[in-house]
Every structure is written in structure tokens, then in C-alpha cells.
Amino acid sequence: MRSKKNQILISLHGIRTRGVWQKKITPRLTGFKHYPLDYGFFSTLKFLNPFSRKKMVEWFRDEYNKIVEENQGMIPSIVAHSFGTYIVAEAMKCYQDIHFDKIILAGSIVKNDFNFEEEYKKNRYTSLLNFICKRDIWVKLAGHIYGFGNSGVYNFSNSNKIDVVKYENMGHSDMLEDDVFRNKMVPFLRKLSSYNNGDSPIRIIDQISTYDVAVWSALTYKEQFVQRYITALASGYFFNDENEQINQPKRLNIIIPSSPSEASSSARIIYFKDYNKISFKINNGDRRSAFYDKGELYDIPSIIGTSEILSLYSNEDEAKNFIHHFSDALRNLTKNISNIEITTK
Template identity: 35%
Template structure:
């Protein structure tokens, strides 16, 4: 290592590691600096920045984890365990029970129940941690829930928002939110068919988890992953922890290398499923009406 190093880069590298590994890593990097004066200066700067950074983020930070449908959300415990190694962060896995596909596709009434439950949980968490900054990690239907809460509840203030498998509408107006989060990171899975399927098969959802938002309000980060492939320990440690702990967005090489969307994704994205379903439902309803009139007249 050169005797003259970038302390910001070193600090970010330290923060991206689990808490129990940070000190040993810092010692190893400092040992590579030959000049004693430079080594002491770097050590002082990094330790000071690390201490201030931890006091500004970890000391009063809560992390809320919101799952998708038809899942027991084992990933929530995995993330909670990783974060538990960092002191002064409180983690709250939030759920709304098992939400089946039928209710997921029905655009009215059923969606409000999980939104109300998650909102109730968030309000309780915020009330018990009034000085804390909030980071939210949401997957699949959980992203839709968060989008509704942000749009409809101006008192809920989120500092960092991490989305994956997002089904938020592509045209979602981030710029019109009462309180837009200062940082929104959308982990996009280019092999994820489910956001596209949700968009074309019912109302209110979008394919933002497959193609990204493409807006200045959100940082899209692309990965060659499917709908539930974000939950490996490697991905959590490499990409999620730096963002949750310090706001650092670790770049993915897949963003620049990814090929055009697969044929399956392209075809599915333009399939008029909702239109066909509406026609079928209307035809069945009209046919039933005609039979009723015929039978009773």
C-alpha cells in the first residue's frame, strides 16, 4: 500500500465489514504504511471519522424489514442477524401474515389490510424510537406497501429505503411525495419475471424490479438475479450492509454488462393479460345476464 492513501475509501471499506472484523482489518491496512507519521495520521483520521459516523448513523438508527407475499420471510432473520453484530442498531422484521396470490391480484379492498397493519407497526416503532433515523428494506409486495404509505402518510419519514423485487408502478411520482426519502436504492433483478407478471396481470403494480425506475429520485442497481435471489449472505454483506449502515452504494458490475431483456421478459411485458381478463370477465357477466333474462322472461 502507498504511504499516501485515501482515508475516505479506507473508512468505507471498514464500514462495509461486520463489526467484529473492522478493527483487525484496519490494523492490517495500517501495518502496510511504512511512514510512521503518515500511519499515525491516517489512523487518527479514520478512527475519528468512524466514531463520528457511527454516532450519526448507528447510534440512533432503526431498520424495518418488510417481506413479500406467500413467504415466511426467512431473509428477515438473516438480515437481522447480520445487523445485530453492529451495536446501537435496532432491527424490526415487520409482517402482515400470509398473503396469497388471489388477494395479491385483486386490486381492491384486500390490499388495504396489509398496508394498515404495516403502517400500524411502523407508527408503533417510531413512537418508541422518536429520535431514530429510519431505514427500510422492502421486498416484492412490501415495496408496494411502502410506496402507498409514503404517498398517503406524510408523517412517516424514511431516511434510507432499499427496494428489491419491486412491483411499484413504473410511473410512481417520487417527486410528488410529501416526504421523499433522501436516499432510495432499487436493487433490480434482470432475471426477475414477477414484477413484469404483476404489472401485466392486474392493476396498480409495475415492473420496476425488472427494468428499474429510470428517475433521478432513485438509484437503480442491476444484478443478474431472480425475484428472491437477493437474500444470500454474500449479497447482504457485500451490497446491503454498506448502504444500511452508512449509505454507501456499492456498484454492481452487471449494470454496465447486462444484455437486452430476454425474449420471455420482453414478450411478457407487452402481453395484454389485463385486457383479455377484463374482456373475459365482461363476457361472462354479460352472458350470465342474458341467461337470466332468458330464464325469467
């Protein structure tokens, strides 16, 4: 399986609905792990009750924390509609540790003076897209209710850090259809954005598949170690710990461990504790070290035991998947090279 770490997307519906649109958009979200949050049918009476609204904001905070924890701290983007936009804005106002990657507001009833620019300066989100639909009668009505605004029709008073898509003839839910989602929302969600301080909520390495990381690691090992070994065979530059030149080894044995942790520097030292350590170089170039026993050279690729790889594939299944792809790639890259044997621990 050539998996990569998906971006996280939360979607949040409005009142008097169960968010059918949330389920419809999922097929468009390749590369995303989608959480279509459903708080049930929320009546107009509850919508008008500030205590009921407060409970929904608290509920959202709990759901947000569960999602972030489940995904090892990855920051989600969010698409919110109608009352969902209110929940998002109130959660950001009440809970300073809630952060987003991208925010999409559709049918927004957030107060027009909500200062998203100030939230951007605090690194609360990377970019925001607000849909303005001039025929949205429900948003216009919400603007007359205390605690709400009509920002889905008239935008925000401070909109310097807000992207806008404007539709003159659309109503309250028209922007939730597939054509708008496909052509406007998905491209916005896929672009790479950074916080005000320049940091990105997404590590680039997380967006590279396990297969690609493994192949790149195998290519790097082949060029930086195997190729130098082959060249050293032609020139004869092999040295022991006393810097004395020794006979060329008869063969290079590459040992692939069962997990990346077994390729760490400490694990390699323990595994080869009874072997002699030697080094080889190309002309006056930098040296590479390996282990020597009975005329043969041994190595466990340290590139698969780096701290980055260990943190990236801490899950046992992911680690095995990475090792499998690395082993296959290295075998393929070295299949026409004589005097090299690849084995697994």
C-alpha cells in the first residue's frame, strides 16, 4: 500500500438538517481524512437559545480535540455552513488553543465585526475563504438576531486576510453543490498555506507516500554507500581502525532489519559488536564505514534508522511497510551489481 499521511478536514452543518452535503463531498476529498461532524437535528428554538448554542460550542471543542489527538497533532482544515460557521468562530473566540489550517465559511452568520485578521496574526489559521451569496435570505435574517451577523451576504468589516467568492444569484445552500465544491473549495483546500509566522501546519514529508520515501532512501543509500564501495573496489582504498590499508573484501553483505529502529547507530553497534570496523574512500574523498569479518564487508543501512524516519514511522505496520518498500527498491537497484548480497534480519 503506497499510503501517505492525509490532510485532515472537518465539515460542520447548520440547523434543521443532518448535513447531507457533508456525505456527498467525501468522494472529492482524495488525500484528505474527512470528519463530517453531525450534532443532530438542531431546532430553531435551540438556535435562538444562547445556552443551547454554548453547549454546541463546547461539543465542538471536544470533537476537535479528539480528532487532533487521533491524528498525532495534525492541524485540520474546516468547511462550515450556516450555524456551523457560528460554532467555529465562537470556538476560536473561547478556546485559544484551537487552530486550523484553512477555513471555509459558507452561508456565514458570524458577526461582521469578527476580527479574523487579528486571529491570523495570532497564527490561528493559514487562510480563509468566505462565500458571499447575495440572495441568501436566511443570512440576512440572522443579521437581525443578537449574537449573529450577515457576513455571508455582506462580508466582514475587516476582511484583509479573507478570500472571497461572490455569487449574485445564489441562496443559502447553493454553494454546497458539487460544481462549487469541485471548482472552488477543493482547490483552496489543496493549496499549501502558512501561518503568519511562516510555519506550515503540514510537514512536507507527511505528504510523501511511504513508497516514495522508501525508494528515495534506497536511491540515496545506493549512491552514497554502494556506489562508493564499487568505486573503492577498483581503487583499493580500504582501511582498518589503525588507518592501515587492508585487502579488498570479497563481498558486501547488506542486512535489512525488520524495523527502522534496528538501523539506528546504537543498534548497529550492538549488532556488529564482534566485527571489525573498517572504512573505505574514493581517492581523497570522504570515507564510509562498514563492518568486516572473514574477508567480507557488512552493513545495515543507517539511512533507514535516522530520527526523521523513526518519528515518521513509529507505528509498527507503517514501519514494516516502509522496510518492505525499501528492501524491494534496493534489490531492484543493485540486481545487476556483482559481489553484493542483500539479506533480511
